Amino acid sequence: MAARRSAGKPQLDDGADELVIPGDDLRLMVRVAFGEHGALGPGKIRLLELIERHGSITAAAKAMGISYRRAWLLVEGMKQAFRDPVVATQHGGAQGGGSGLTPIGREIVQRYRAIERTARAAVGGQLRGLKRALRNSR
Amino acid sequence: MAARRSAGKPQLDDGADELVIPGDDLRLMVRVAFGEHGALGPGKIRLLELIERHGSITAAAKAMGISYRRAWLLVEGMKQAFRDPVVATQHGGAQGGGSGLTPIGREIVQRYRAIERTARAAVGGQLRGLKRALRNSR
Numbered sequence: 001m002a003a004r005r006s007a008g009k010p011q012l013d014d015g016a017d018e019l020v021i022p023g024d025d026l027r028l029m030v031r032v033a034f035g036e037h038g039a040l041g042p043g044k045i046r047l048l049e050l051i052e053r054h055g056s057i058t059a060a061a062k063a064m065g066i067s068y069r070r071a072w073l074l075v076e077g078m079k080q081a082f083r084d085p086v087v088a089t090q091h092g093g094a095q096g097g098g099s100g101l102t103p104i105g106r107e108i109v110q111r112y113r114a115i116e117r118t119a120r121a122a123v124g125g126q127l128r129g130l131k132r133a134l135r136n137s138r
Numbered sequence: 139m140a141a142r143r144s145a146g147k148p149q150l151d152d153g154a155d156e157l158v159i160p161g162d163d164l165r166l167m168v169r170v171a172f173g174e175h176g177a178l179g180p181g182k183i184r185l186l187e188l189i190e191r192h193g194s195i196t197a198a199a200k201a202m203g204i205s206y207r208r209a210w211l212l213v214e215g216m217k218q219a220f221r222d223p224v225v226a227t228q229h230g231g232a233q234g235g236g237s238g239l240t241p242i243g244r245e246i247v248q249r250y251r252a253i254e255r256t257a258r259a260a261v262g263g264q265l266r267g268l269k270r271a272l273r274n275s276r
Contacts, residue, residue: 025173028257032268035163084275104275111268115261119166122260123253130170130249137222137242 026131028123030116037081044074045112051075051087052101052109082108164269166258170250175219182212183250189213189225190239190247220246 031041043064050060061071078086086105090098101109169179181202188198199209216224224243228236239247 025171027171027173028253029169029171029177030257030261031167031169032265033163033165033167039167041167082272082275084272104271107271107275108268111264111271115166115264115268118261118264119168119257123168123256126249126253126256127170130246130253133242133245133249134220134222137220137245 026127028116028120028127030112030119032112032115034081038077040078040081040108040112042116044078045109047071047074048078048086048101048105048109051099052106055098055100057087057089057099078108164265166254166261166265168250168254168257170253172219176215178216178219178246178250180254182216183247185209185212186216186224186239186243186247189237190244193236193238195225195227195237216246 029042031039033039047060047064047066050063051057054060054063057071057075058068061068064071075087082104084104085102086108087099088102088105090100167180169177171177185198185202185204188201189195192198192201195209195213196206199206202209213225220242222242223240224246225237226240226243228238
């Protein structure tokens with residue numbers, strides 16, 4: 001049996017637009033697949049946002065808890081998929097140069113987040129239905 | 139800095155609608171995340187559909203090109219996540235018994251596919267915008 005959820009459960013994320021279902025973490029994640037060329041999902045988008053925020057791939061990797069190498073491979077994979085760099089490194093070696101998003105990198109992040117918002121808003125009721133079905137089945 | 143793009147840069151894909159994205163295979167994939175309990179995405183849903191169609195986990199695994207063990211682990215993972223079996227095996231051992239979906243298994247598949255349809259319909263225009271942005275960046 002599922003643990004019963006009390007109505008008085010504290011809502012840490014109250015008001016955040018992230019949780020489709022406040023109080024429960026049933027969440028829609030979206031991924032945009034590019035045919036044979038891979039896909040763009042929450043991990044890569046988060047990485048790009050962190051690169052922009054921290055100004056370096058190294059710092060972004062650390063903030064995500066992944067290795068520099070893994071972050072770099074993700075960035076390189078996006079470059080290949082889009083045939084355009086999404087990250088620009090100003091100077092310095094791979095480990096240290098200041099990095100940020102290219103204009104297309106920024107646009108990809110913005111468009112992905114907009115797609116995610118739209119999809120989440122559209123399916124909110126259906127997610128609640130799925131949640132009820134799961135709860136009732138127990 | 140990103141490499142500068144000259145206006146006269148040869149465009150191998152000039153005029154083609156299919157740069158990165160041959161034809162129109164920019165596709166939204168959805169995943170429903172259950173907090174700490176895992177997620178439900180296209181792979182698991184496809185597996186459930188194939189179990190229902192073929193009447194066995196073994197045949198479904200083969201149709202998906204995954205091992206029986208992997209399929210079984212996916213099914214077990216769902217059982218844990220939903221605290222309810224999604225697949226019922228009628229008789230016979232793990233390798234051979236006839237299997238099908240439980241009522242909740244079927245409902246999960248139907249609800250997931252409905253969520254997917256809704257999300258895709260909602261973001262169609264935005265996906266086209268992303269595709270144009272990727273094309274124009276070259």
